Amino acid sequence: MPKDGGIGASSKRREDVRFLTGNGKYTDDINLRGQTYVHFLRSDIAHGTISSIDTTAAAAMPGVIRIFTGADFEGVGGIPCGWQVTDKHGDPMQEPAHPVLAQGKVRHVGEPIAAVVAETAAQARDAAEAIELDIAELPAVVDMKAALEDGSTKVHDDLTSNLCYDWGFVEENKGAVDKAFEEAAHVTSLELVNNRLVANPMEPRVAVGDYDKSSDDSTLYTTSQNPHVIRLLMGAFVLGIPEHKLRVVAPDVGGGFGTKIFHYAEEAFCTFASKQLNRPVKWTSSRSEAFMSDAHGRDHVTKIELALDAENNFTALRTETYANMGAYLSTFAPSVPTWLHGTLMAGNYKTPLIYVNVKAVFTNTVPVDAYRGAGRPEATFQLERVVDKAAMELGVDPIALRRQNFITEFPYATPVAVEYDTGDYHGTMDKLEEIADLSGFEARRKESEAKGMLRGLGVNCYIEACGIAPSNLVGQLGARAGLYESATVRVNATGGLVVMTGSHSHGQGHETSFAQVVAEMIGIDESMVEIVHGDTAKTPMGMGTYGSRSIAVGGSAMVRATEKIINKAKKIAAHLLEASEGDIELKDGAFSVAGTDKSVAWGDVTLAAYVPHNYPLEDIEPGLEETAFYDPANFTYPSGAYACEVEVDPDTGKVTIARFAAADDFGNIINPMIVTGQVHGGIAQGIGQALLEGAAYDENGQLLTGSYMDYAMPRADDLPFYSVDHSSQTPCTHNPLGVKGCGEAGAIGSPPAVVNAVVDALRSAGKDVTHIDMPLSPARVWDAMN
């Protein structure tokens, strides 16, 4: 019987009511008295030297208040990078300056050059068109391998080359890995591209800077997944504003998917200009601007090799990846192809020897950073494709080959420096075979063939690492931030609670699921718990939401803070009941003395805490408010198995997703409805990557996919109903809720399933196809067939 509240219940989302009635409060819905508007003049060429910027005519246009250029930001810090990777020689990565507005050169299409502040948005836009710009165009560097050739044009003159870093992992294992390849009975190799994507949350980015002269305080309203991180980076590294004079608010945020983690120039500009002008300054991105200024995702070119022994056991894995950084280092860009990618290369398999090499490259393109999954989809895609290819070459069943090599004993220390605490990979595969009805596939293939269509089945596994931590470890790996999470639980006199979390919800439903956890712990109705997030003035220092960390890390902080509340409340209850604290039990919102019928209600205890007339004042303070910071001992490791069935039209190459099934192990589940929704969304993004999406540049660095007219977003009629199951649960062993995280799984697990299925479909028609690069457009599939 499903629960109707608390942990495990599919509680309806409380945030839905405001969203469904037009009462959400997104950043663009904020308008302040005296507000001005900024429009950024952006580079329309990929690489060039700025000869002159003449703003004379523009400044005289109606409504123009001031025009800013790079010269106004001399002496102002640049946009910082939050992660320093050390290369295989032990040297730090090359780290270029990243100005708020271009200084002397432009390095990608979309880079902001000047900012026009005017009374209206239209006036700012009009005036920007009147700026006379003279840029001497330079050759653009777009292709990563060409960028590393001797004599290539450099994106940054002050760096030695376009190589950000050359990373080897684990460098000490390289010799042993190479030796295993020499001794292998079979080697399968595959070269592939993990296509460049644009995250495209439906809400474009917005920033509103608001300086208060009376208090000398600055406030930034912004579309961010992590307002405290923005406050720290912008305050300390860009503008030199101490954190106690800077407030960052991220209200309702319309999706993030990674690209709203990062600190962007527009945020710093609006905050800076508001103080300069002593008026609020608002920027609302158009979708066209978003395509050329939001950090992109993926964009890896990889060669992967898998060594097997004569019994088809995996003996070694070796990869070489080129990872595009774009023109500048976005906030967490260096970590994505390294620590979020290399550490996942073991996947679900007990491959004993692994070596990962990653060369990160600067190009004249928009910066690339984390996008849903961030490194883990790239790892999963190449691994699951090469395993499928190995099965094909060896003539064995791809599921059987996977099962033969599954890790089955936990904890399991991989050769790539992480230790999986729990998992049941056979269990999720068993569940997948059931929900996907894999035994019925051959009959469905015959039905498709009778219609003249090719049908293929693709299956793959994935392992994810969520809740990246602990802080002291990630510090050693180069993170310039901690990765804990915080929560303050404030109990009011009448028994209601406000939980202030450092996590941030931008579609995940935290206001509902977080309340379920706290309500369950105390035994009260969920409606008594309010979740507050997204405002540095209200919540304790928190690291925000990304990497599927909110329930695993943020939820754990909330549990710890609530435990402190309960412990103190028990002391108060013991006093009120004239009993020993050790005998007090909390159940269903009442404290009782074990073995007796004496009890006191939750609300009586909370009232006593704030009206302490009958209260042990000599022993404990009045009030009931506690804060906890939780720093996990390890990552969590969700895993799963996915199956995709496609139909391919042999005449056109068009691929249709016929069936899609996902069996995930997320450990314990707080709200099954929300978890299922997260998987659905991830699958759609994964199918989008596999079939439709791809950011494309021409050889001059022009972005060819700059709008929804030419960047193919998945639409309702591109996708099927999905079959999703998360009943296979091995609880995380090291956090109090036993949870693992579910936000990225769908996007990680689905691309290889789709490509495996299409390759299978083509091979069923006798086509000698081993791989097609994503997106699998009809043209690419048709080319592969013919």
Place this chain on the structure above:
Amino acid sequence: MAQVSMTVNGTAASGEVEGRTLLSSFLRDTLEMTGTHVGCDTSQCGACTVHVNGTLVKSCTMLAMEADGAEVSTIEGQANADGSLNVIQQAFQDHHGLQCGFCTPGMVMTAAALLKENPKPSEAEVRTYLEGNICRCTGYHNIVKAIMAASGQDVAAIAAE
């Protein structure tokens, strides 16, 4: 600047606009009705969808002056008279047909137009009708399910988790 007047959700509304002012801007900036969202600049995403004289319109694609004298319906006018969610809105909540909420106003307005034209749409008909509305969060599964549920169809049978 010119004066435009229209009826929005049954209430008279007017304001000064430029010739180039879009209906979406008039609703959001002039009338301060921010429930209608703008998610793109090429008329693709559908977040700004409203009804004008009973017809589905992307309000970023219509000038405010073109709507002079029109009857406009927006997300703010969809709830029941007592403030409770209407059948479509309730189905979206019941079936988790929204996550971040940004595309939701357009989805609800589009669903209302669909069900007016076609009271019992099939899955394929719902998906085709939603072609002009992009959602990045839900993968559409629960949106399609919610719309079919709002039409009175038994979705438990047709859309397993």
